[in-house]
Amino acid sequence: MSKALLDANFPRLIDGKTMHLNVLEGDVNPRILSVGDAGRGERISSYLENLQIINSTRGFITYSGTFEGVPVSIIVTGMGIPMMDFVVREATSVISSKVAMIRLGTCGALKPNTKPGSIILASSSRFISQNYSYPVGPAYNLSSKVHSDPDLFTIFKNQLISIFGSENVDEGVDLTCETFYSAQGRKDPRFDDCNENLIENMVVEEPEAAAMEMETFKLLHLASTSKGKIAATACMIGLLNRHTQELMDFSKLHDIERDAARAALMALIRYPLDN
Ligand code: R1P
Ligand code: URA
Numbered sequence: 001m002s003k004a005l006l007d008a009n010f011p012r013l014i015d016g017k018t019m020h021l022n023v024l025e026g027d028v029n030p031r032i033l034s035v036g037d038a039g040r041g042e043r044i045s046s047y048l049e050n051l052q053i054i055n056s057t058r059g060f061i062t063y064s065g066t067f068e069g070v071p072v073s074i075i076v077t078g079m080g081i082p083m084m085d086f087v088v089r090e091a092t093s094v095i096s097s098k099v100a101m102i103r104l105g106t107c108g109a110l111k112p113n114t115k116p117g118s119i120i121l122a123s124s125s126r127f128i129s130q131n132y133s134y135p136v137g138p139a140y141n142l143s144s145k146v147h148s149d150p151d152l153f154t155i156f157k158n159q160l161i162s163i164f165g166s167e168n169v170d171e172g173v174d175l176t177c178e179t180f181y182s183a184q185g186r187k188d189p190r191f192d193d194c195n196e197n198l199i200e201n202m203v204v205e206e207p208e209a210a211a212m213e214m215e216t217f218k219l220l221h222l223a224s225t226s227k228g229k230i231a232a233t234a235c236m237i238g239l240l241n242r243h244t245q246e247l248m249d250f251s252k253l254h255d256i257e258r259d260a261a262r263a264a265l266m267a268l269i270r271y272p273l274d275n
Contacts, residue, residue, distance in 0.1 A: 172210025
């Protein structure tokens with residue numbers, strides 16, 4: 001593949017494909033499910049008919065097809081906000097209509113009574129970043145809030161509750177973290193991370209904090225700045241509870257993931273995309 005570029009500002013390769021996702025107009029459908037993990041993406045792609053798969057050398061994989069007759073795409077996003085930025089910008093650059101996007105991820109649960117293995121919906125999200133000028137200022141900063149699209153959130157919540165039951169579906173403020181380790185308050189004696197009381201402090205600053213993960217804030221923030229083009233929401237499977245240290249039964253993860261993906265696809269096809 002030629003690496004010659006057509007445009008320095010929003011690079012496309014000489015064949016017209018976006019530089020990182022490797023997609024062209026027609027390759028991505030306006031209803032998009034974003035997942036972090038490549039195995040999850042492959043497993044849930046079995047929901048799609050008329051499947052087309054586009055790989056990229058940057059780790060993104062775009063599965064496009066139909067779900068109950070409606071065109072949808074599932075994109076393997078990878079981890080962290082730069083990867084979500086590539087996905088949202090490049091996928092939507094090849095779609096002329098409005099777009100609905102749902103992220104289905106995993107997280108650490110923050111509320112003491114959230115059972116590991118529950119689904120946690122992000123009604124909104126805040127970003128935790130490390131302050132690299134510390135000790136000038138606090139060691140970690142918490143951003144202001146961005147919100148899920150209220151209609152997509154409600155449609156998705158109803159689908160999740162109909163599959164899992166309301167006792168297994170929580171909601172709250174997602175905390176998207178710059179990293180998995182230091183910015184999520186994990187202790188690593190080999191490094192001076194200055195994060196001893198990070199979780200306790202963040203939960204005081206954001207009493208509705210429900211989840212810690214690494215992409216949702218970027219998705220919701222880009223949607224909120226997209227001038228009406230993108231409606232987005234997210235949910236995560238709580239792998240563990242950071243308060244109680246309890247872990248989920250990992251033998252159930254693929255079943256939960258499959259059912260949550262079905263709820264997300266149902267919500268995406270029900271969301272009215274009036275163009
Ligand atoms: C870390 O293990 C990864 O898991 C979570 C975090 O956001 C991060 O990407 O989500 P995914 O399971 O979607 O990757
Ligand atoms: N993903 C994260 O980012 N954090 C966790 O604790 C679990 C999954």
